Amino acid sequence: MLLILFIPRQKRRLAMVAFLFKQWITCIFGHAVVELQLLAYPVREFADVSRTSFTYEYMAYPMTCAVFNAYYPSHRRRWIQFGYYVLFTTVLTVVEVLIEQYTDLIRYVRWNWFWSWAMIFLTFLMTRVFCVIYFGTMTGVETAKQKNAASYDTFCHQDVAQLALPPSCGERRHFNDQPVIIGSRRKREAP
Numbered sequence: 001m002l003l004i005l006f007i008p009r010q011k012r013r014l015a016m017v018a019f020l021f022k023q024w025i026t027c028i029f030g031h032a033v034v035e036l037q038l039l040a041y042p043v044r045e046f047a048d049v050s051r052t053s054f055t056y057e058y059m060a061y062p063m064t065c066a067v068f069n070a071y072y073p074s075h076r077r078r079w080i081q082f083g084y085y086v087l088f089t090t091v092l093t094v095v096e097v098l099i100e101q102y103t104d105l106i107r108y109v110r111w112n113w114f115w116s117w118a119m120i121f122l123t124f125l126m127t128r129v130f131c132v133i134y135f136g137t138m139t140g141v142e143t144a145k146q147k148n149a150a151s152y153d154t155f156c157h158q159d160v161a162q163l164a165l166p167p168s169c170g171e172r173r174h175f176n177d178q179p180v181i182i183g184s185r186r187k188r189e190a191p
Contacts, residue, residue, distance in 0.1 A: 007070045015066035017134060022062035022127050029119060030057040039111040042104045053105065064092060065127050072128065085124055093117040 007015045030052040033039055045054040068088050073080055097113050100106045 006067055011070040014131060014135060015070045018069035018127050018131050019062045019066040021130050022065040022123065023058055025123050025126060026057045026061055029123065033111070033119075037109055038115075039109055040107045042107055044105075056106075061092070064088065065124060068124060069128060069131050085121060088124060089117055089121040092120050 004012075031050070034041070034051045041051065041053040044050075044052070068084075073084055093113055093116050096106065096116050100108055
């Protein structure tokens with residue numbers, strides 16, 4: 001629901017790709033950190049299935065990353081982009097440290113805030129790079145589709161007499177003083 005409310009319609013595909021990729025990364029890193037006993041989640045959902053926090057690792061963290069990518073200042077200066085990374089990473093780290101200190105949801109065993117900050121920064125960077133590569137290649141495909149569609153539209157709207165080709169593209173012509181739409185699936189009636 002957060003993705004629908006806070007992300008503009010034209011950025012939803014980017015947000016969903018970022019969300020899913022972040023879930024995949026978090027699955028790998030989150031399980032590795034817990035299995036190496038660097039941190040623990042004493043209170044968690046699906047305790048029989050996984051030792052990680054489902055809400056944080058698979059919902060809250062990826063949703064934040066989706067919002068991060070949807071509003072990323074890609075046309076701004078590099079230092080503003082870096083500051084955007086630092087801002088999101090710092091806010092998430094502060095929230096995690098507060099949760100660690102005042103609740104039983106997370107417990108640092110051989111972990112500290114710096115490692116959290118570094119991992120969050122790294123995963124945000126990885127997700128951003130993936131989205132840029134993915135949509136960079138998709139942009140090339142979409143551009144090719146748009147060029148093909150534009151050339152077809154140009155062909156359809158040129159003067160057919162100049163091309164010395166039969167009329168196409170649904171143009172109206174008269175056949176034996178009866179209007180006929182060329183390119184339709186209706187059969188012409190015999191005169």
